[in-house]
Amino acid sequence: xxxxxxxxxxxxxxxxxxxxxxxxxxxxxxxxxxxxxxxxxxxxxxxxxxxxxxxxxxxxxxxxxxxxxxxxxxxxxxxxxxxxxxxxxxxxxxxxxxxxxxxxxxxxxxxxxxxxxxxxxxxxxxxxxxxxxxxxxxxxxxxxxxxxxxxxxxxxxxxxxxxxxxxxxxxxxxxxxxxxxxxxxxxxxxxxxxxxxxxxxxxxxxxxxxxxxxxxxxxxxxxxxxxxxxxxxxxxxxxxxxxxxxxxxxxxxxxx
Amino acid sequence: xxxxxxxxxxxxxxxxxxxxxxxxxxxxxxxxxxxxxxxxxxxxxxxxxxxxxxxxxxxxxxxxxxxxxxxxxxxxxxxxxxxxxxxxxxxxxxxxxxxxxxxxxxxxxxxxxxxxxxxxxxxxxxxxxxxxxxxxxxxxxxxxxxxxxxxxxxxxxxxxxxxxxxxxxxxxxxxxxxxxxxxxxxxxxxxxxxxxxxxxxxxxxxxxxxxxxxxxxxxxxxxxxxxxxxxxxxxxxxxxxxxxxxxxxxxxxxxxxxxxx
Numbered sequence: 223x224x225x226x227x228x229x230x231x232x233x234x235x236x237x238x239x240x241x242x243x244x245x246x247x248x249x250x251x252x253x254x255x256x257x258x259x260x261x262x263x264x265x266x267x268x269x270x271x272x273x274x275x276x277x278x279x280x281x282x283x284x285x286x287x288x289x290x291x292x293x294x295x296x297x298x299x300x301x302x303x304x305x306x307x308x309x310x311x312x313x314x315x316x317x318x319x320x321x322x323x324x325x326x327x328x329x330x331x332x333x334x335x336x337x338x339x340x341x342x343x344x345x346x347x348x349x350x351x352x353x354x355x356x357x358x359x360x361x362x363x364x365x366x367x368x369x370x371x372x373x374x375x376x377x378x379x380x381x382x383x384x385x386x387x388x389x390x391x392x393x394x395x396x397x398x399x400x401x402x403x404x405x406x407x408x409x410x411x412x413x414x415x416x417x418x419x420x421x422x423x424x425x426x427x428x429x430x431x432x433x434x435x436x437x438x439x440x441x442x443x444x445x446x447x448x449x450x451x452x453x454x455x456x457x458x459x460x461x462x463x464x465x466x467x468x469x470x471x472x473x474x475x476x477x478x
Numbered sequence: 479x480x481x482x483x484x485x486x487x488x489x490x491x492x493x494x495x496x497x498x499x500x501x502x503x504x505x506x507x508x509x510x511x512x513x514x515x516x517x518x519x520x521x522x523x524x525x526x527x528x529x530x531x532x533x534x535x536x537x538x539x540x541x542x543x544x545x546x547x548x549x550x551x552x553x554x555x556x557x558x559x560x561x562x563x564x565x566x567x568x569x570x571x572x573x574x575x576x577x578x579x580x581x582x583x584x585x586x587x588x589x590x591x592x593x594x595x596x597x598x599x600x601x602x603x604x605x606x607x608x609x610x611x612x613x614x615x616x617x618x619x620x621x622x623x624x625x626x627x628x629x630x631x632x633x634x635x636x637x638x639x640x641x642x643x644x645x646x647x648x649x650x651x652x653x654x655x656x657x658x659x660x661x662x663x664x665x666x667x668x669x670x671x672x673x674x675x676x677x678x679x680x681x682x683x684x685x686x687x688x689x690x691x692x693x694x695x696x697x698x699x700x701x702x703x704x705x706x707x708x709x710x711x712x713x714x715x716x717x718x719x720x721x722x723x724x725x726x727x728x729x730x731x732x733x734x735x736x737x738x739x
Contacts, residue, residue, distance in 0.1 A: 244644050245647065245650075248650055248651060252651060252654075253654055256658050257654075259658055260523075260658055260663050261523065263668055263669065264523060264529050264663065264664060266668075267527065267529045267664065268527035269528065270527060385503070386503045386504050386507075389499070389503060389504040389507040390507060392507060392511070393511040393512055393515075395512070396512065396515030396516050397515045399519060400515065400518060400519045400522060405523055406519075406522045406525075406526045407526065410522060410525060410526055411522065
């Protein structure tokens with residue numbers, strides 16, 4: 223019960239904080255609109271207007287990933303800057319439960335960008351919003367948020383030891399957009415990319431959302447988001463225990 | 479002589495001190511890794527959309543990624559004076575303001591060229607991009623002019639950073655807006671009229687067009703108009719940036735708000 227309270231309290235706090243952050247305003251509203259515009263112009267120029275909704279959903283998911291990535295990169299770094307990292311590690315609550323709300327909140331705030339690109343696409347580019355399975359979509363979005371939030375948690379745990387987590391965040395934005403098929407189908411990429419895409423939650427998240435919106439069988443993709451979330455949680459627990467111990471042993475916890 | 483020292487030595491010191499990403503741990507993933515994947519992402523997006531060929535995206539993005547240095551590094555090397563609380567001591571010196579201000583651009587331009595050349599290398603390595611035989615010197619000249627004009631935009635942002643509360647928001651936005659408005663990934667004539675009008679007064683637009691033509695084998699003489707326009711835009715932005723710098727310096731002194739955050 224206490225654990226749930228820690229997660230829920232942290233989640234509410236961080237959703238409110240991130241919603242007021244200029245940086246997250248940029249990643250969840252403005253950048254998805256810019257990337258969606260580029261993609262819309264390209265598919266129109268290439269004579270593929272039938273893919274507009276497909277593109278809008280992909281561009282929205284790009285925003286979710288950016289938000290998750292920068293949120294998880296910042297999860298440790300912000301605590302370091304604010305001098306609260308040692309205090310949080312020293313509290314009786316497991317540190318994993320302190321980090322989880324930050325990454326879940328980042329993914330949740332990122333989900334605003336899905337709504338943003340759909341509204342933007344509809345108003346500016348006339349994207350049709352005929353949803354094939356609206357009920358499945360209502361389930362797919364939280365499943366995707368959970369999948370990405372837990373992937374963010376796994377990333378955040380590895381950042382305990384790495385001082386330059388924000389640089390890694392900058393690096394990982396485009397490759398994950400690419401290999402998870404958010405805008406470009408994975409089948410167009412080299413064959414060796416596909417297995418990588420299978421272990422990344424955005425792949426299944428975007429599939430679940432697209433299959434809900436465009437038609438298909440979204441439930442298996444929704445299930446994969448949740449299975450991967452469980453797997454990420456187990457891995458994150460293990461890594462955090464190891465990395466936290468190492469950082470405490472080396473007295474590098476607060477070094478930034 | 480003192481002004482020359484401020485220009486060269488002062489510029490280099492400011493760059494080393496104020497550019498946050500200079501450490502290899504930050505520089506490699508951010509200044510090289512991110513452009514690498516940006517180029518691949520848009521080249522594959524172009525293939526998916528069936529628009530243009532890989533060379534179009536390689537040239538457009540390889541030139542635009544200079545913004546990693548020209549926008550971000552330039553903004554930091556000016557605006558960080560305020561964040562690091564060194565602005566007041568700096569402006570208390572009698573140093574020549576023009577040398578003080580423009581000297582910071584030189585390392586940024588050099589760095590922007592490194593990032594762009596790396597972008598072309600990525601295109602060659604992963605996407606089989608080959609500029610036309612003999613086009614490299616002309617392409618280099620176009621690149622230098624374009625990197626200069628993009629740096630001038632960074633100088634404007636840096637100057638605004640002497641006053642604005644969150645200039646890095648503006649720097650991020652500017653970097654990504656260049657992707658949209660300058661014909662980097664969308665053929666310029668496919669953009670709506672108002673976007674073409676905005677794009678035509680931004681740095682990069684004419685430089686990218688010139689670079690594409692030169693890389694495709696056109697002689698430098700056929701793009702001189704584009705190169706001069708790009709240079710003119712750069713000079714105007716640089717002049718505007720310096721005027722803003724002086725204005726905010728004077729305003730900051732008058733209102734005692736130089737380092738108010």
